[in-house]
Amino acid sequence: MLEFRQVHKSYSTPQGPQYVLSGVDLRLAxxxxxxxxxxxxxxxxxxxxLAAGLDLPERGEVLIGGTSLAGLSETGRATLRRHTLGLVFQQFHLIPSLNVADNLLLQARLAGREDSRWTARLLERLGLVKHQHYYPEQLSGGLQQRLAIGRALAPRPALLLADEPTGNLDETTADTVLGLLLELVAESGSSLLMxxxxxxVAAPLDACLILHHGRLLPERPTP
Ligand SMILES: Nc1ncnc2c1ncn2[C@@H]1O[C@H](COP(=O)(O)OP(=O)(O)OP(=O)(O)O)[C@@H](O)[C@H]1O
Incomplete structure (x- = not known):
């Protein structure tokens, strides 16, 4: 589903290029x-x-579903993102002018994959049925986090990319939300890179890799 082949990425600094990734290989089925x-x-x-195609490597290749992202235009990458990826970043990226239900529906519609039964299931499992007519600003941080997860999963994306999706929550809430996320990812049939x-948080996932000095090392975390 997702593949990195010898990916190198650096940023320019006043001292010259700083290499952050130095030959990363990754395969996620x-x-x-x-x-x-x-x-x-x-x-x-x-x-x-890089996995989301929001940036490109200097060397090496990133492939999603066998398609090399470097071979696509910026518009092509945006289309692939809309149809194939769900993103949960630390900023929730909710649409303030749409209520909870419409935030989910719009995301599914943009991917051309509206499914009212799946949307209703997400609202129910995420505990958002009561709040479906609320606007994002009327929700607590924890509920906004759940809505962000729901939005990302609304189109049943082939791949969900999540950056610290429970990082802003207290431990008990984080456990609940993580449990829900994993359950819904499984129901949706999505791959997950978190x-x-x-x-x-890493323990229940199939595998864990550690990024260290620009390379990925295999590791099974102890809970
Ligand atoms: N746009 C940028 N320009 C220059 N340097 C950058 C840029 N983005 C990231 N970096 C540098 O690249 C390195 C890796 O940053 P990155 O945010 O990917 O790390 P991270 O592992 O996600 O960190 P954290 O766990 O703190 O979020 C850091 O040294 C950072 O300062």
Whole structure:
């Protein structure tokens, strides 16, 4: 579903180029879940941005569903994102002028995949039925986080990319939301790549890799 082949990425700094990724190889099969860990500044968000086609590597290739992102125009990458990817970033990116239900529906419609039964299921499982006519600003942070997850999953994306999706929540709420996320990812049949700092959060996923000095190391975290 997602493949990195010898991906290199650097940023320019006053001291010259700073390499963040130095030959990253990664394969995530359909339906598989993978946690990505690593120290602050190790390049996890950089890797996620490359996986989403929001940025391109200097060397190497990123492929989604067998399609090389470098071979697409910016518009082509945006279309692929809309149809294939769900993104949950630390900023929720909710649409303030739409209520909860319409936030979900719009996302599915943009991907050409409206499914009222799936949307109703998401609202129910995420505990948002009571709030479906609320606007995002009327929700608590925890509920906004649930809505962000619902929006990303509304089109049943082939691949969900999540950056610390429970990072802003207290531990108990985070456990509940993570449990829901994994359950809905499985129901949706999506692959999952999730950045987290927490071995506890990484533990239920199929595999865990650590980003260290620009490379990925295999590791099974202890809960
Ligand atoms: N646009 C940019 N320009 C220059 N340097 C950048 C840019 N984005 C990231 N960096 C640098 O690249 C390195 C990796 O950043 P990145 O945000 O990918 O790490 P991270 O592992 O996600 O960190 P955190 O866990 O703190 O979110 C850092 O040293 C950062 O300062």
């Amino acid at each position: 359909a339906g598989e879940s993978l946690a990505l860990m690593g120290e602050s500044g190790s390049g996890k968000s950089t890797l996620l941005h 950045v987290t700092h927490s071995p506890r």
